[in-house]
Amino acid sequence: MCFLVAWQVLTFLKGFSDEERARLATFTFLVISTGLVTPNILTSLFHENLVEEETCGLSAFRHFPRTDCSGSDISSPSGVTLQGCAEACCADSTCLSFQYSIVNQCYLKSRLCSDGQKVSTSAGNMYDISGISLDFATALFKTWLSEKDFNSLISNLKKAGIEQRLPELFPANKRSPEHLESHFRAAGLGPIADYLKEQQNRANTKELKMELKKKLANGNDVKEIVLYVKDYMKKKKLAEHEVVVLVWSSVMKSVEWNKKDDLVAEQAIRLLKAYAPLLAALTTQGRSELDLLVAIQNYCYDNMQFMKVFHKILVLLYEADVLSKDTILKWHKDGHSPKGKSVFLEQTKEFVEQLQSAKEAREVEADADPENAFEAMRSSLLQEEAALSDREADKLRRSESEADFHGLVRLSELKAALVSETEDGPAAMERLNQISRELGEVWQAEEDPDVDDLHN
Template sequence: MNKHQKPVLTGQRFKTRKRDEKEKFEPTVFRDTLVQGLNEAGDDLEAVAKFLDSTGSRLDYRRYADTLFDILVAGSMLAPGGTRIDDGDKTKMTNHCVFSANEDHETIRNYAQVFNKLIRRYKYLEKAFEDEMKKLLLFLKAFSEAEQTKLAMLSGILLGNGTLPATILTSLFTDSLVKEGIAASFAVKLFKAWMAEKDANSVTSSLRKANLDKRLLELFPANRQSVDHFAKYFTDAGLKELSDFLRVQQSLGTRKELQKELQERLSQECPIKEVVLYVKEEMKRNDLPETAVIGLLWTCIMNAVEWNKKEELVAEQALKHLKQYAPLLAVFSSQGQSELILLQKVQEYCYDNIHFMKAFQKIVVLFYKADVLSEEAILKWYKEAHVAKGKSVFLDQMKKFVEWLQNAEEESESEGEEN
């Protein structure tokens, strides 16, 4: 059945529906009612909170949430970019807002309580408030330095009490804010306010949950995105905890990348000389100590082979495999601490992989003969530096070899005295 096109009336003018016509003016009606109520409440924030609570039943907070939060923060409706729509018309603005408040933590915390109460009362405003704060952070260039400071303090306090999620910080990574140094300056003030509410562990945990822990360097322009620059900037600002946190995060990230690349090279059976050169370059580039590398090498070497499931065969297989890579381990165990870390890694591995339990002593002897481990390191491990895992089993395995080392040491000392 064919559908016929319906006839269209021509020459007929349709009047705008009254409801639609009214909506055009509703934001200004909303604004006027809000500004009047805030001006009447004045600096009494308890009265402000009560006014906002009761007015929510008369005004459409859901539809005009952006206007509501613009006025509570900036005292006026904001145009795209952050300029005040009613700038110059004092009757359309209020001074009873965050931007006009005193620039101290206690005052801004009291304003934060107004937002907390409002959002607890009208739960549907939660997402709108999050969007508003993201928007305000994008508008930072339009605000004065004092206004930026108050907004940073408010954001930090609200992050601390859980009203806002850490994801609002993504707005700070905008190119224009980063290039002009606004992002880093704002972040410092925000983190100070946040840490006045919560400890450093809570702050860094929130950053991790929001996947921002690896993006902190992006607060700076590309030519300044180094751990050293970040550490100095934030330490000078009194935020050493964040500097230390970033160093740890960067180090962990670097180690993961290094381990991944090492695993790839070992699986391709790259010549040991090439692997040594690569590791040394990465250590220099990322300021990694030998003690951080030796454990990675052990893990990669042990992951590079499919181990026999039979205990009587795995020891022979392990010794053959480790003999091949002993020269690689020897290069990166030149310090006593590195040797001890390697010994502890071997101990933990043999305990965690039960087929290797009886192979521990043989591996240590192999490393001793290949100049990977010194007798000093082995003796220190035996006396005090071993870990708890399988301690009694491994110390028992090593007893005779340790006695032999001690006797050899005594003999060499007595020979030295005779000479």
Template structure:
């Protein structure tokens, strides 16, 4: 394709002239940009093009308009400051990039640059850019990786990043569900970095939650709080696993874990899952199915005291049973070990007959269901038929011996 040979100044004058003729009619702007792409070299002058569409002219370093350049009054920064207008502008960019696919990368780089220039813009200009960015993120025109620019030290220090993020996330959440947004953030590793929108001395879950909840973004506050909890759990799981690998005494691990559980406000059900994962991750398992069962029994037997310390509630026992089921299913060489692990933990007073019967009856998950139920069949029959006061022990922590069909009434099985 042959383009008219223009330098940046001539290119800018041509775009400005077209925008002035189109005025505030964004349909006309979109048509002009579509047609002009066949005459002007958008690939070479992409940055100039986007500067004009956003700010009205070429931007100097820092975000100020170049004084000696032609500019237009018909651009994003001079438009009305409302969501509907920003959605219309987003469509202009969307149509332009769909028509000229090679502009995609340049457009994303432009947004990154504009975010770094935020201090050079007025509050109104920032608000418009924030709304537009949220809509573009929702439409998939740009990647959430552009948020990296908001972690600029000066922007964070002066509170510009957090204020900008409020309007950005409001427009994004207006278009998409928080779970979709979480997925976009997770995809580029931004899901655990939102706290960095604030200076180090304000980087806490409490401050983040209050700031965004007060701004009408409770969904974002809840998401960040959940991410903080997940992060705390991962760190705790890693530390417990390291303690096990070192061979620290169980009493020390129990004391440490109970203290951390209290600090992080974790439930016993969450804690037993962490301990199980730590225990199974602290050893290198034999790959041979016939040997791994014996290895697992020997390994778990030494941690029965630790497991027992966090199964004082029926729901904790069920959580542990489900973790065992999922682990044995996900690690195929453990498929035949399930029943032996459950029996071991029953004998060690970690799992009660009530929990096992409840799991067998209706609390199991689909993973490996038929295989594991078949493995447990004879043991469950034995539990059901055992004479009270003989082989089966009375679980001193309970006042009941069977699970009711409906709601669990034992104090041990209440949430």
């Protein structure tokens, strides 16, 4: 009985004034949070007549002295529905006609008396016009979060089955992610804005995953898939390090794996060779590479037939310019997942030692004797520059970040220093070492590096 009464009361919200609805929102919080009624009563807020019914919110006029034709004071109205806004007819010549709009959607036209004084109005000082359902829900959420935590609110919304329907509280023409976020943040409901943003990200991720599944099943050209994913990322503002993990998972799910473990390795290498350019296009940042490598580690652990294939996948992706030397070294040192850690670290130990030895050999050679080491350093960097043209330089050109732009500039400086015939040995040695170190920092830069610290 209590449920039916409460549900019917919320159904007829438009019969209440603004102040009465505010009190009712507080009462609704109390009866739901104490368990007197179930949160299912909130489903009545999704009735179309409440969602689309707009309140004029005439509180913006309170600083004007107003009277209607009968002399009754209307300087502090509680708010009426748009359909109920009646024209105030005044014989007085000072009666002012005007209109205003909020969000270019709701228009209120009214003839108001200004007691002989003209009043200027603008959208900036008008009260935001929105649906009754949204106004009530906003008041309810603010009351809830002032008394309890966000998790308890979401828990009750889930019990009512409406946690995914919050955008439906907005009129149909105001349900863009940007409008939802701006409304709740302006109302001081940041946790709800973040929750809706995360919901939208999950929806976008699901859509991308489904489209990838279709394209992979149809055997679409890799270049076409790269263009699609890049465009989707930009349009939906998805993070690269999240997308590359999604793409890895989609690629590995696109085939039916052989039942024989000894044939899985060959099948996996063949598949990843074909889609390495796709993964390379999505690893322009250090974080993306490391997240991908950790995802590969977890996948191989969760799918036992790949336990012995991990090392081969790692080497393949390194040679295919998907994973850099520095990322592999960081993963081996402290960036790995705990899943199968001992097995995978031992499996890749020899390869990692080779990478580390090559790096240390160049550093030792450079520090030994600047005069004699210059030619060796110059030769080494010439070889490295050739490799950069194929791998790191290509990544830099694909990236749009400021850090990578600076890296590309440094790469040009490196080339200029290598061909210089005017610099003496020690000076050139110092110059090349400096540029090489800075390039290394740029390639390891994460999504939002402090460019000023790196390059000042």
